[in-house]
Amino acid sequence: MKNKLHIFLFLIVIFSVIIIGIIVGNILKPDSYGEHGHYRYDAVNEIQAQPLINQDIKTCAECHDNIYQLHEKDAHYNVPCVDCHGPCNLHVAFYKGGEAAANISKEQAYVPKEYKLEGCLYCHRKLKAKPSDYPQIIQEDHYKFLHVIVHDTKCIECHSPHEPVFLLTEVRQSRIHPIVYRCTECHDTKPEKSYKEVQGHPAIFECSDCHKAIVDDFNTKPHHNYVECRTCHLYHKENETTGRIYKNGNAKFCLLCHEKKPFKDDKYPPKIEWPSHVGNAEIIIKSNEKICLTCHEDKIHKMNVNFRENPHSKNWITEHREYGRQNLSTCQKCHQMNDCYSCHMKHKPLSHTSDWKTQHPKFAENNKQSCEICHGTNACFSCHKLEMPHPKDWDEKHKDVVAQKAKDFCYRCHNEDFCKQCH
Amino acid sequence: MENLDRRRFIKLGIFTSAGVLVGSFFAFANTDKKIEVESYDDLLKYDWGYIIDTSRCIGCGSCVRACKMENNVPDNYFRTWVERYEIDKNEKVRVDSPKGAIESFKENNFPAEDIVKAFFVPKLCNHCYDSPCVQVCPVGASYDTPDKVVLIDKEHCVGCGYCVQACPYGCRYIDHEKGVADKCTFCYHRIHKGLAPACVNACPRNARIYGNLKDPDSKIRKMLHQRKYGTLKPDLGTNPKCFYLELDMEIK
Numbered sequence: 001m002k003n004k005l006h007i008f009l010f011l012i013v014i015f016s017v018i019i020i021g022i023i024v025g026n027i028l029k030p031d032s033y034g035e036h037g038h039y040r041y042d043a044v045n046e047i048q049a050q051p052l053i054n055q056d057i058k059t060c061a062e063c064h065d066n067i068y069q070l071h072e073k074d075a076h077y078n079v080p081c082v083d084c085h086g087p088c089n090l091h092v093a094f095y096k097g098g099e100a101a102a103n104i105s106k107e108q109a110y111v112p113k114e115y116k117l118e119g120c121l122y123c124h125r126k127l128k129a130k131p132s133d134y135p136q137i138i139q140e141d142h143y144k145f146l147h148v149i150v151h152d153t154k155c156i157e158c159h160s161p162h163e164p165v166f167l168l169t170e171v172r173q174s175r176i177h178p179i180v181y182r183c184t185e186c187h188d189t190k191p192e193k194s195y196k197e198v199q200g201h202p203a204i205f206e207c208s209d210c211h212k213a214i215v216d217d218f219n220t221k222p223h224h225n226y227v228e229c230r231t232c233h234l235y236h237k238e239n240e241t242t243g244r245i246y247k248n249g250n251a252k253f254c255l256l257c258h259e260k261k262p263f264k265d266d267k268y269p270p271k272i273e274w275p276s277h278v279g280n281a282e283i284i285i286k287s288n289e290k291i292c293l294t295c296h297e298d299k300i301h302k303m304n305v306n307f308r309e310n311p312h313s314k315n316w317i318t319e320h321r322e323y324g325r326q327n328l329s330t331c332q333k334c335h336q337m338n339d340c341y342s343c344h345m346k347h348k349p350l351s352h353t354s355d356w357k358t359q360h361p362k363f364a365e366n367n368k369q370s371c372e373i374c375h376g377t378n379a380c381f382s383c384h385k386l387e388m389p390h391p392k393d394w395d396e397k398h399k400d401v402v403a404q405k406a407k408d409f410c411y412r413c414h415n416e417d418f419c420k421q422c423h
Numbered sequence: 424m425e426n427l428d429r430r431r432f433i434k435l436g437i438f439t440s441a442g443v444l445v446g447s448f449f450a451f452a453n454t455d456k457k458i459e460v461e462s463y464d465d466l467l468k469y470d471w472g473y474i475i476d477t478s479r480c481i482g483c484g485s486c487v488r489a490c491k492m493e494n495n496v497p498d499n500y501f502r503t504w505v506e507r508y509e510i511d512k513n514e515k516v517r518v519d520s521p522k523g524a525i526e527s528f529k530e531n532n533f534p535a536e537d538i539v540k541a542f543f544v545p546k547l548c549n550h551c552y553d554s555p556c557v558q559v560c561p562v563g564a565s566y567d568t569p570d571k572v573v574l575i576d577k578e579h580c581v582g583c584g585y586c587v588q589a590c591p592y593g594c595r596y597i598d599h600e601k602g603v604a605d606k607c608t609f610c611y612h613r614i615h616k617g618l619a620p621a622c623v624n625a626c627p628r629n630a631r632i633y634g635n636l637k638d639p640d641s642k643i644r645k646m647l648h649q650r651k652y653g654t655l656k657p658d659l660g661t662n663p664k665c666f667y668l669e670l671d672m673e674i675k
Contacts, residue, residue: 039566
């Protein structure tokens with residue numbers, strides 16, 4: 001009896017410990033624990049209540065639309081407001097009003113306008129690790145190029161941060177251009193020889209390849225000693241094969257170099273007082289952004305370009321056929337064969353009419369090469385199982401083929417009476 | 424005397440267990456109000472992914488600054504940071520990230536003409552599918568959300584630091600002020616309001632792209648179809664969700 005009680009007691013103790021354990025566990029366990037896994041599900045929702053600090057560019061645009069429009073069209077279009085102005089959450093809350101604005105003073109809501117030189121250099125300091133096509137400067141070199149003598153001059157003295165290079169065309173609408181390489185993208189220093197003089201050097205694009213008249217003209221003008229094409233026609237790489245190029249004749253862009261400023265050396269390049277040089281600039285510049293070009297066009301290069309010299313004339317769709325047949329290698333300098341296929345796979349050439357099956361031998365006899373552009377060298381053989389058109393010594397050779405493959409093989413294309421014409 | 428003690432003990436045991444049982448009914452009945460922003464089923468529609476294009480990054484540190492502001496990250500700790508890899512012609516590799524690149528990078532570590540290859544690599548929590556940090560948490564404070572983001576329940580984190588050691592990418596830190604572990608949340612409070620995470624919002628070069636991997640039309644899915652990418656330390660089997668475009672072998 002005594003022994004049984006011992007066991008009974010022991011079981012009760014264990015049983016109650018288990019029950020207490022479960023109960024205490026349940027009390028300590030948070031409500032939503034284990035609903036969807038081994039965690040407190042409420043925490044997922046709690047974290048979403050964290051306040052927003054960094055403002056979206058669209059929020060800024062609601063009030064500062066004029067600056068937003070300017071910013072969208074120039075080279076800084078991708079730089080969000082928060083990068084320079086800070087998170088602006090207090091500023092937005094204060095000016096939106098309501099309850100949230102009550103505890104914010106006007107000083108807290110103030111967003112500093114001026115940005116330090118160091119801030120610009122965060123992005124634009126020249127470093128080896130940056131992509132080579134990215135605009136980056138060594139401060140001394142940049143100031144030397146522009147003849148700036150005061151060394152703590154801020155970037156914003158010349159460049160407006162919302163409109164840093166004063167592009168004429170909207171940045172996202174500007175033309176897509178085949179890739180432009182600089183020698184220094186592969187070579188450490190600019191080579192002395194032109195790539196044409198080096199044996200085995202791959203052909204590269206030069207501006208003069210397509211715009212010869214302009215480049216030749218430019219080389220006779222004073223600018224060519226100091227600047228290159230890409231100084232004014234900025235080039236942005238979009239991906240591995242294309243980029244965007246900007247026509248830039250904006251007066252403000254010319255003024256980046258040619259405006260008289262106290263921190264610039266006044267010897268070179270020639271500088272002007274602005275706006276007294278043209279009178280009242282405000283009125284003129286609104287009506288004509290290219291105001292510099294109206295007088296100084298001859299100092300730069302020919303502006304009236306005959307686009308005919310450009311390989312792609314206006315009715316290129318009809319003309320490219322002849323051109324392509326003769327100069328396929330020139331096409332391939334820019335285009336890959338896939339570019340042809342992208343249209344010609346969808347739309348057959350005009351010659352391929354519904355009776356093309358019977359017509360094509362005549363065409364192929366003289367223009368086999370142009371067949372091969374699309375159909376490859378093996379295309380004839382894949383149907384005819386013979387070298388087509390028949391080789392020159394066919395008169396001799398055809399006996400062997402007939403013997404090998406039987407007459408039925410010939411009758412696929414020729415009539416059964418065909419043999420009788422000669423034999 | 425001996426019997427009495429035993430009886431008393433049993434009585435005491437039964438009463439306590441009964442008391443706790445009754446008490447627990449009250450505890451169960453007492454349910455708090457839930458703050459539910461998106462329902463569980465809605466969250467299942469998402470699987471947040473992240474792309475980092477190492478060929479586009481310019482190491483400006485805008486993302487680091489934005490993240491600091493957004494999440495109030497303590498000094499000298501970073502939820503995202505930018506590393507710079509420089510390889511010189513003697514195959515010497517130098518990796519640095521001064522102050523997490525919060526003030527960008529000042530100068531090249533090797534003479535410019537000696538550097539054969541150099542690039543920036545932004546880093547952040549990889550939000551792995553099989554995250555080692557979630558597995559080691561002894562209190563269930565680290566967890567995977569239904570939309571596959573690794574988060575920390577700061578109310579229940581005990582600050583033991585196991586997860587900090589378990590993370591092979593060094594993406595976690597202990598917030599000593601609050602005594603809890605902390606890490607990148609993909610800006611969970613922003614993405615569910617339709618805004619980009621603070622670092623994506625701040626990037627001036629579109630080097631960071633985020634999106635829903637479950638949506639076949641999302642930008643991130645298209646990018647992953649078009650470009651070649653890799654993940655960090657794939658041999659550890661963590662299945663990271665940050666995809667690095669143009670990943671170099673040196674990147675660890």
